[in-house]
Amino acid sequence: MAQDSSPNTMNLRRSRTRIKFTEDQLKILIEAFNQEPYPGYNTRQKLALEMDIEESRIQTWFQNRRARHRVQRRSEPEDLKSSRDQDYDQDRPVEKTPSREGRRRRISYTSSQLHTLISAFKNNPYPGIDSREQLAKEVGIPESRIQIWFQNRRSKFYVQREEEPDEPSEQEQDL
Structure with missing residues (x-):
């Protein structure tokens, strides 16, 4: 049976687009993130107007940034955790699974x-x-x-x- 592709039955989800932020936009976003990783609607709206981007894109960027931030925290050695976040590369691949470096080794009993x-x-x-x-x-x-x-x-x-x-x-x- 063929699926009905009329507008009423189509998935209302926005199509996935990859927005490339300029270096200036990234600097603004990273600075805002470092001040407040969970900005309110008004802050996101202000950033959106300043950068001429939709507020929803700003919100998505913050969500993704928080997720990457959590993954990086789990996978970095302790001495690097304090020195990171100086520079940020938007296109850097994100590790899919947390590192096992923090886990103890399994003990074999005699x-x-x-x-x-x-x-x-x-x-x-x-x-x-x-x-x-x-x-x-x-x-x-x-x-x-x-x-x-x-x-x-x-x-x-x-x-x-x-x-x-x-x-x-x-x-x-x-x-």
């Missing part, structure tokens, strides 16, 4: 470490800070990783318990 942790878990699935610190000294892993291991182990334990079919209780077996 069999003896796992044995110690599992036996501690059997004794107490909710160890306090003192117990976790003692375990950390024993197995040679930071306490924060011990805490995460216990959280993950409890989660795994409860998921496995829910997946097991209901076994008859002792009372039902006696009948």
